[in-house]
Amino acid sequence: MALPAKSVRWRVVVTGGAGFIGSTLVKRIEREWENAEVTVIDDFRSGHFKNLEGFRGEVIAQNLAKIKLKDFLEPKAVDAIFHLASITDTREQDQRKMTWDNVESFRRLLEFAREKQIPITYASSAATYGIDARINSETDERKPANVYGFSKVQLENLAAKYLSEPDLQGWKIAGTRYFNVYGPGEAHKGPMASMIYQLYLQMKAGKKPRVFKAGEQKRDFVHVDDVVNCTLLAMNSGKSGVFNAGSGEARSFNDVISVLNHEMETNFKPEYIENPFAFFQPFTQADLARSSKELGYKPKYNLEAGIKQYVAWLEKK
Template sequence: MKHKKILITGGAGFIGSNLALTLQKKYPDNDYFVINNFSSANSNNLTEFKGKIISADISKLNLSQYFDKIDVIFHYAAITDTTLTDLNKMMSNNTEGFKKVLRFAIKSKAKLIYASSASVYGPSKNPMKVGENEIPTNIYAASKLVIDNIARKYFDTLPIIGLRCFNVYGPKEGYKGKNASIIWQLYSQMKEGKRPRVFKYGEQKRDHVYIKDVVKANLLAIECPKSGIFNVGFGKAVSFNEIIKILNEMLGTNLEPEYIDNPFKNYQEYTEADLTETNKILKYVPTYDIKKGIKDYLRNLTP
């Protein structure tokens, strides 16, 4: 990669920090900038980051005041609490934040790579395909679909890649607490010797994708010549019960799940990414199946 100026919004969060640190390691000659409002970030996530960190709210910011030119923008800043019910807060932060970044990307002739989310599919049929059955059932998911639909209008104006991430898990997510992945939730309970709690009866299946595969998709997106929205999952759904079984094996425990009532309506019971287009256009092939991903995670645990 030729010398570039790279901006990562939300770069102190889970995915953003993993991405920022990998980019910096792989391409040390670039200039890196992170913008985060630290509404939900872990300051430890960026202790090894050598670029510039700007503490600011992307939805209220004029990026031109900070930068003359950026070559690649990774937009990962968002409210990621799927249980938030304040529509105004969600939309003004996520959607307005995206519009600000998009406006600057156009002005700066930057490549824009942003985080979409599998939540936009709601409880629809599987495997999930971009452009089909996009029926969000909470306001977080709605904010993400609004962003995708705005992005689609600008696909011919500048190179835009939306990465529609499924359930991402891995180091640096623990700080998210109840918003961290189910794998982190179950691990946290089991390592304390507690029975893992899951909604009745643990047969909910999700496409859990390891952070290293997600970072790989982002790196591939830099080179991708076409605008588009692409699913980023592993391509295979795995149930919560199976995860408990794997964790029991890896932790050397024998803890039975405790099944509790699910208070959420329209819960995504089954998500699985169709990766045909992601594979064809981004050349993305995930390599961390659930066992390999959890094994790597346990080796690289961070608080």
């Protein structure tokens, strides 16, 4: 579906709307579509009510993996679904819990939406690529290194399975593979917040920023406003499939510290520590060719501009 005109009464469901990216999306929709009716489904297991300050819509505080959606929502009254709810603690080792909650949540949404073929955009992840250490495009093999990434691969497979049914082939279900997202609204994630935020906090407390030896691991750090934009563009495109949502650049932790030093007017040297994780990604970078061509996605922030915006926001709080 093309996104509706800004004055339209757009009826939208955002799952995970109390979380970092979900709440940023909710705020953007309410800001731009003055007559939007947004319903958030979130059981607040990792989200935070503060993220929804000023929210005008309805909250359904239910576990999506268990909810009978039709008891709460009438399919006819939903124009679009953005599915961001997920267990997001990538350290979670309980395979049954991770796959059950993440996969069954999505299955329930798909079952609810299939009759009216309500367009869905859902959050996948760069974790589907695993420890591949190269620029990843959507056609690359998926080799998740942890059960979180595995659960996201199952979401993608499930979407493809529904879309292969003869009566559902025109349905629009798009997955956005977010890379390392940072920006305003992630503080509630604690240890799962971005490295940019963790390093900022350490430096703010007057401590040396701690990174794994020797700080040259590279990540595609992407600003939350850019992934929200990509998510809306995926809905707008009316295309099905999966799309990378990154900055398109790989930058090192040493780079992050140097940009933070610049923005915070500090001069901290990093403290290098041993890396205890076997599945730690040494390098991530999104190939944006498909997202750019098919969705018209172009990130607004590189690392310097993104950290500048973020630090200014953090310092104002």
